[in-house]
Amino acid sequence: MPMAFVTGATGFVGINLVDELLERGWQVTCLVRAGSNTRYLSKRAVRIVNGSITDLDSLRSAMPAAPEAVFHVAGDTNMWSRNNDRQTANNVxxxxxxxxxxxxxxxxxxxxxxxxxxxxxxDGTITEDTPMKGGLSWINYQKSKFLAEQEVRKAIERGLDAVILNPGAIVGAQDSHTWARLFLMVAQDELQAIPPGALSFAHVREVVRAHVAAYELGRTGANYILGGTDATMRDFVTEICRRLGKPRVPSVLPLGVLSVFARLYALRGALTGREPPITPEVAAMAAKTNPCPSLRAQEDLGYQTRPLAEMVADCADWLIAQGYIERPA
Known part of the structure; x- marks a missing residue:
C-alpha cells in the first residue's frame, strides 16, 4: 500500500485529493495545524498529525520516513496586503x-x-513556455507562489524529485470557502455586480486526479497547467444563477468603478482592521483574461476538462446537501 503525506488536507483541493488517494488504495497521513476544522477529514480513514509547514521540527516529527509521495497542497490565498508577511511565511x-x-x-x-x-x-494566453513574471508582481499572492516554485527548483537541484502543478480556477464539490462564497452571495441575493475579466475553470476532481498522475507520470521539474473551460465571470455567474434558480443576473461592473470600490474598501479596512470584501489585488486579478491551455497535462498526465455547467452543478449540489444553501423551489 503506497504512502502519501498531504498538506492542506482540510481545504477544498486537499480533501478531494485525500478522497482520490483513498479510492486508489493509498495510505494517507495528513498534516493539520492545531485548531483546524477537521469536521470532514476526521470522517476519512486517514492518519491525522498536528504540525505546521512553518515549523521545521513539527514537520520532521509529522512526516513519515520514505513516503512514496508528498503532496504539498497547503497554500495561503490571502488577497489583503495586511496579511502579506503571514502569506510569505506560509507560501515561501x-x-x-x-x-x-x-x-x-x-x-x-x-x-x-x-x-x-x-x-x-x-496579458493573453498562458502556457508553460510563457515567461513567469510573478516575482515582479505587486500582488503578494502571485509573488509568494512564484517564490515558492523557486524553492522547489532549488530542492530539485539538491536531488528532490518534484513536479509542479498550476491549476486555474478550481470549482466543484466540498468547497465551502473559495468559490463557494460567490455561490452563497448569489443564493442570498447579495451579489450586486460581476467583475470583468475571464478565467480558465477546472473541475476539482480532474485536478486531484492530475495530482496522482503527476506522481505516476510527471516529468521531474516540469510545470503542468491545469486549466479547463475558458469563460468570463459573467458566464460563470450566469450558470450559478441558473443552477440556483435565480432569474436575475447582475450586471458587469466596469474595471474603473471596480478599482475605485476596491481602494475605498482597502482604506476602510486599514482604519477598522477588518478584511475588506474586495481589495485592489482582487480587482487587478479580476480584470485579466488569460486562457490557459492544458496540452502538456493532457499529453503527459491524461488530464481532462469538463463543462462549466458540470462543475457549477457539483459545487451547488454539495452546498445544498450540506445545508449551506436552500434547495431551489
Whole structure:
C-alpha cells in the first residue's frame, strides 16, 4: 500500500485529493495545524498529525520516513496586503521547509500545488513556455507562489524529485470557502455586480486526479497547467444563477468603478482592521483574461476538462446537501 503525506488536507483541493488517494488504495497521513476544522477529514480513514509547514521540527516529527509521495497542497490565498508577511511565511518558508524535510525523509516524489497566478499579471494566453513574471508582481499572492516554485527548483537541484502543478480556477464539490462564497452571495441575493475579466475553470476532481498522475507520470521539474473551460465571470455567474434558480443576473461592473470600490474598501479596512470584501489585488486579478491551455497535462498526465455547467452543478449540489444553501423551489 503506497504512502502519501498531504498538506492542506482540510481545504477544498486537499480533501478531494485525500478522497482520490483513498479510492486508489493509498495510505494517507495528513498534516493539520492545531485548531483546524477537521469536521470532514476526521470522517476519512486517514492518519491525522498536528504540525505546521512553518515549523521545521513539527514537520520532521509529522512526516513519515520514505513516503512514496508528498503532496504539498497547503497554500495561503490571502488577497489583503495586511496579511502579506503571514502569506510569505506560509507560501515561501513553508514550501522551503517541506522540501527540506522531504529530502531528509527520502520521499520518492514531491508534488507541489502552485497556481496559474505564479505567472503574475501577464496579458493573453498562458502556457508553460510563457515567461513567469510573478516575482515582479505587486500582488503578494502571485509573488509568494512564484517564490515558492523557486524553492522547489532549488530542492530539485539538491536531488528532490518534484513536479509542479498550476491549476486555474478550481470549482466543484466540498468547497465551502473559495468559490463557494460567490455561490452563497448569489443564493442570498447579495451579489450586486460581476467583475470583468475571464478565467480558465477546472473541475476539482480532474485536478486531484492530475495530482496522482503527476506522481505516476510527471516529468521531474516540469510545470503542468491545469486549466479547463475558458469563460468570463459573467458566464460563470450566469450558470450559478441558473443552477440556483435565480432569474436575475447582475450586471458587469466596469474595471474603473471596480478599482475605485476596491481602494475605498482597502482604506476602510486599514482604519477598522477588518478584511475588506474586495481589495485592489482582487480587482487587478479580476480584470485579466488569460486562457490557459492544458496540452502538456493532457499529453503527459491524461488530464481532462469538463463543462462549466458540470462543475457549477457539483459545487451547488454539495452546498445544498450540506445545508449551506436552500434547495431551489
Amino acid at each position: 518558508t513553508g514550501t522551503r521547509n517541506m522540501c527540506t524535510v522531504a529530502l531528509e525523509k527520502r520521499a520518492k516524489r514531491f508534488i507541489h500545488t502552485s497556481t496559474i497566478s505564479a505567472w503574475g499579471l501577464v
